[in-house]
Amino acid sequence: MTDERAAEELHRLRSSIDNLDAALVHLLAERFRCTQEVGMLKARSGMPPADPTRESYQIKRLRALADESGLDPQFAEKFLALIIDEVIRNHESIKRAGH
Amino acid sequence: MTDERAAEELHRLRSSIDNLDAALVHLLAERFRCTQEVGMLKARSGMPPADPTRESYQIKRLRALADESGLDPQFAEKFLALIIDEVIRNHESIKRAGH
Numbered sequence: 263m264t265d266e267r268a269a270e271e272l273h274r275l276r277s278s279i280d281n282l283d284a285a286l287v288h289l290l291a292e293r294f295r296c297t298q299e300v301g302m303l304k305a306r307s308g309m310p311p312a313d314p315t316r317e318s319y320q321i322k323r324l325r326a327l328a329d330e331s332g333l334d335p336q337f338a339e340k341f342l343a344l345i346i347d348e349v350i351r352n353h354e355s356i357k358r359a360g361h
Numbered sequence: 362m363t364d365e366r367a368a369e370e371l372h373r374l375r376s377s378i379d380n381l382d383a384a385l386v387h388l389l390a391e392r393f394r395c396t397q398e399v400g401m402l403k404a405r406s407g408m409p410p411a412d413p414t415r416e417s418y419q420i421k422r423l424r425a426l427a428d429e430s431g432l433d434p435q436f437a438e439k440f441l442a443l444i445i446d447e448v449i450r451n452h453e454s455i456k457r458a459g460h
């Protein structure tokens with residue numbers, strides 16, 4: 263492959279990556295709207311922010327989805343841990359704010 | 362809100378979160394297909410795995426997207442750092458494998 267051809271191919275792949283990133287960020291934003299609603303609902307109803315049963319269900323499910331879709335399962339777990347950590351901190355801040 | 366009503370509402374929100382998670386995992390899997398191709402292309406063409414110019418472009422872009430979509434920018438950066446770290450390790454392993 264010539265350098266020019268390689269540069270073109272790299273540009274094409276990066277355009278796809280940029281499109282996927284835009285989709286990912288928008289889906290993550292929508293996910294956070296949902297988890298914020300969950301946080302407010304839990305605070306209003308006196309439910310605890312963390313829910314180990316729900317979290318273990320999510321971890322198992324995401325692991326299966328990652329497996330099925332060809333995503334590295336270790337990455338999927340790191341991603342999930344990042345999300346869950348954020349969600350718990352969000353719920354705790356909503357609880358502290360007394361909503 | 363009654364406990365029953367709160368439980369129903371929680372169930373509804375969690376169904377949306379589960380749908381979004383499935384979409385996120387599939388998009389991440391597609392993203393990794395692209396970055397694996399980038400890794401192989403770079404290894405074949407003798408380009409270095411990491412590309413600071415591209416990464417700073419991506420960080421700036423994702424920050425703007427996060428801002429526009431209402432996603433917490435700090436979370437967006439942690440997410441991006443996770444992705445970039447994975448991509449670089451992936452490129453390095455492709456390079457080591459001598460593709």
